[in-house]
Amino acid sequence: MKDFLSAVKALSDENRMRIFCMLKQRPLCVCEIYAVLDIALSTLSQHLKLMKSAGLIDDEKDGRWVIYSLNRKNGLVTRMMDFLDRELGADERILRDRKKVSGLSRDICCSALQKGKKR
Amino acid sequence: MKDFLSAVKALSDENRMRIFCMLKQRPLCVCEIYAVLDIALSTLSQHLKLMKSAGLIDDEKDGRWVIYSLNRKNGLVTRMMDFLDRELGADERILRDRKKVSGLSRDICCSALQKGKKR
């Protein structure tokens, strides 16, 4: 119950729900996620930390980047993802995010970080 | 997205999650739910109000009682219930609640309300 509840809680925030859906497309580094959401980097970091401790996502270092991805070792994650897909598959916000992620690469989104420019 | 999110939020609290599962068994009046959970009546009322405004549950008056039930007109409720069943079907807390609800009737749980006696 406790584990399940913290997973649900981790999805009960709009920004985190969006992150979760974005990560379904592909693993993303922090600055890519930052390029899509409209929150401060420190706030984003907090959200990622919470989602990780809830077992929803995983991180991995790649040079100076930290790559976040869905934690597919956790069966609950897969099942929740399927559920979300069905419920939010047609959601405009989610679709817009997905489009943004598609047109994104680490090269073009990073290095513009601190300047507040979102590409 | 907004509707879905508020439904998820409405389930992101342990007491509300328990209420939702209890209502799957059968419609319950407030004092029956109160007999199972360990919170004040006014707190319970707040939770029910929130769940209702999220579209998860419905209420109906029956004499001096208010009977709450799952809002099955909302497709999302059914789908969420199915999901919860699979995830929490074996949860001890949920099973204990279920047992308690089975051995409950409005007659024996009410009228002991204000005295703090839980039967």
Added chain:
DNA sequence: AATATGTTTCGTTATTTTACGAAATATAGA
């Protein structure tokens, strides 16, 4: 009408959550 029972609302407090900017940390490259 008066009383008892079941439920909600109100006012308040304590806790948790979300947010931010500044500073700290880590890595890569000059």
Added chain:
DNA sequence: TCTATATTTCGTAAAATAACGAAACATATT
């Protein structure tokens, strides 16, 4: 080693949430 880039941690402020008891409200019974 110095600098730029990417990310996290820290301190803090603002907002939302969960909790309670007292009072109010509804309905049924006497």
